[in-house]
Amino acid sequence: MYLTQGLHRALQQTPDLAATVYGDRIRTYKESAARVARLAGALRGLGVAEGDRVAMLSLNSDRYHEYLLAVWWLGGVVNPVNIRWSPAEIGYSLRESATTVLLVDDAFAGQVPALRSEAHQLATVIHCGDGPTPEQMLAYEELLAGADPVEDLRRGGDSLAGVFYTGGTTGLPKGVMLSHTNLMTSALGTTALGGLVLPGGRFLHAAPMFHLADLAAWTAQSLVGGTHIMIPAFDPLTVMAAVQKHQVTSTLLVPMMIQIMTDHPERTGYDLSSLINIAYGASTIPQAVLTRAMKAFPTARFAQAYAMTELAPVATLLTPEDHLTGGELLRSAGRAAPHCEIRVITPDGQPAPTGTIGEVTVRGDNVMLGYWNQPQETATALRDGWMHTGDSGYLDEHGYLYIVDRLKDMIVTGGENVYSAEVENTLAQHPAVASCAVIGVPDQQWGERVHAVIVLRPGTTTTAEEIRAHVKERIAGYKAPRTCEFVDTLPLSGAGKILKRELRKPHWQGADRQVG
């Protein structure tokens, strides 16, 4: 399997269909394929050989689509850069992966001098924005216009397709190496169960394209054919306008985006009835938010994936049918997708009994090749073909996986283990809570105490006392936040995950516990 397969099929089956829509710029598959073949020729002319890494630091655009395909077309390796990272972090990842060519758009062109000084091997920077091309960069369209098309090498299978740097929120970034087979397997298996994309559908890329969550959806939509619609970045009104204008059928959002759209006062002013699929993942979603969202988007079928970069990325699926069942099932991450096996294991590596919390492990052709240049980390993560995710969870008697929390996120208070997700789910049921994060902070008496950071819904008020009472009514008293903090927004990673590290930092400064 090779990631350009979908382009060849589309060229044969739907040459005149729009491949990409970005603002008013629409390109058919015939046009898009010709541009990909020329961009591949240009990159080869710049010295990019088979197996070489090419990075992109950009908001979403149709050129992201062309970049991915062109790099694979010439047998190269993509390195999509996390747009939220600091120049030091990005520089580290470019340096470590020996990336020599970088594409950068208008939003990030200003970082290039800093990146050049961090990563001296960076030989070529291509400006793929629509503004004027800065000095010492090549202009994307000129490069394309001057290049000859090349033939697709059809490099695929177990060969390296991308290095995806991850974990930047905790320690040094690690480059996750994914093969063509890894990415295609996840996409095929996810699509086989249904509910993610529609053959011939119109997919809106609102989540950042550098991230595996959106890239997984991109791959799936490319496999079954259809149109990719890009907006530069998530913004609730931009999303709603794009859905209405382009009759978007399918999209992928992170939970925070779903919450913002659901609670948006102008939502009902848009016709969003073309939406058939809303997929979400990247982090858990509080049940109360999901229930509101299902009411707010009644034509959409919701599907959740439990996913991580190392799994290319999908491991489990909570299908639209599962969502209609509702109730407790909405707290689940779903069941093993058709392409892989899931096991929850005890600390000694044995399968945990049903209902018992342990580490989630996954086996299948979607499991990464390993971490770039990190044999030790790779050996720790991959054992006997099983990826050890570091997430804790349990399986019920029907194989539904419940993610309890990231292992490192667990709070130990007065000798009791408290899983943040459980407390967050309970908080989210409170009518005044829009979004929240629960962390452990140092406490003289309890070692750690449960602390909640809360964003209130517009026009509501509440108190820490009321919040505590709400939680205590529903779950064990020791799980109730001893302290609460009310904020306007929560800090988010580029992938839309809440940056708990940022929330913990002020509390732990000077404390001797390692901040995870």
Place this chain on the structure above:
Amino acid sequence: MYLTQGLHRALQQTPDLAATVYGDRIRTYKESAARVARLAGALRGLGVAEGDRVAMLSLNSDRYHEYLLAVWWLGGVVNPVNIRWSPAEIGYSLRESATTVLLVDDAFAGQVPALRSEAHQLATVIHCGDGPTPEQMLAYEELLAGADPVEDLRRGGDSLAGVFYTGGTTGLPKGVMLSHTNLMTSALGTTALGGLVLPGGRFLHAAPMFHLADLAAWTAQSLVGGTHIMIPAFDPLTVMAAVQKHQVTSTLLVPMMIQIMTDHPERTGYDLSSLINIAYGASTIPQAVLTRAMKAFPTARFAQAYAMTELAPVATLLTPEDHLTGGELLRSAGRAAPHCEIRVITPDGQPAPTGTIGEVTVRGDNVMLGYWNQPQETATALRDGWMHTGDSGYLDEHGYLYIVDRLKDMIVTGGENVYSAEVENTLAQHPAVASCAVIGVPDQQWGERVHAVIVLRPGTTTTAEEIRAHVKERIAGYKAPRTCEFVDTLPLSGAGKILKRELRKPHWQGADRQVG
């Protein structure tokens, strides 16, 4: 990917669901998995090691399901035997593949002495029928009862999963070697486009399970979970009774079976409304029969696959949506499935222009590893990753493949090329024609002449003259059958293909042309 993955998932997700239904014998996934693990243990006890071949010669049953899974569980290679073959042909395939263990049911136990004399290396024969176990055979249930379960080796990926002997109708059989990845890729890609199986559905195995067409559906249904219902062999009343009794949602039939069911006088006496998917393949279906079938089974969505053993087996799909479009599209074999690429090539190996007939070639992870012990044949079939199918066809501007005919089936009459399928499609539109086959027979004047063999629908009559006139009204005169023959039934292969070799034989005996 490994072919036992679906069993592990089902054991985790639906342990109490019926895995197999055979007559009144129902086994849950929990029971079925335990039996598979014990059968694998028994086979290992008989000396079957990783990579060893184990054959089965049997009508359909729940034990076929257990056989497949148990052989894969212990890392072995299946060799499902064509039930229509002669002992000499079967003996050849067992000998060539060095198969030492054979499972045989009541229907074929009588052939064992002949097979033993053809294939001396055959060490063990296991009787898997429900009747008394013949001498010198082991009894399936006793073997199982006395064996200890073993762990699944999870052998998969590119390792050999099966040797599927094919081509017995033309020359010596060839063993098609398929890997786990080959079979899983076809199943995933086919399922991703939808219309073949239903997650959690009830699949009726009416087509022979030794054949890749049904095995492909078995693999797909196993991937998404559900129940396998087996009947020993196709019989229209047995199928209809099973659909009604077990609320069958999905099945795969060969065109001849669809025609027989559609035209069956007792069809309307059964409630067949549970049928959601009817897949067909293995040979082309006349448009007129298909149109009648879609009316006869109004709840069913029809999907066609262009498939061959060497492609594990699916290359193209004509989706349910395509079927609803109707018209000319019903003559098509559909478009490249998500897991592969299709190219039609000219004799010099270049891509043929749209609408131009050439040889169909296919590339993807579904393409076989090669022919067992036939490096020369393998090299001819597989070039640069492309499987050369030997079928001729053309692509239209939307990528729909039209199979014109097997290349070897083309009739050359008076210097003109006539493709049998075109004539057969035209004949099938005649109200009196139930099924038909068109062949070339030797002719003093024309070299070959077009000859039709026709089965009439009950209660109708017609004449060769009327048939000729019907064809001449619709397609070129030289394509009209110069001679017609009316018969009660057409000879069928085990896979339900019309055995044109049998039809040609009496005409070509003594002629110096090789009978293809």
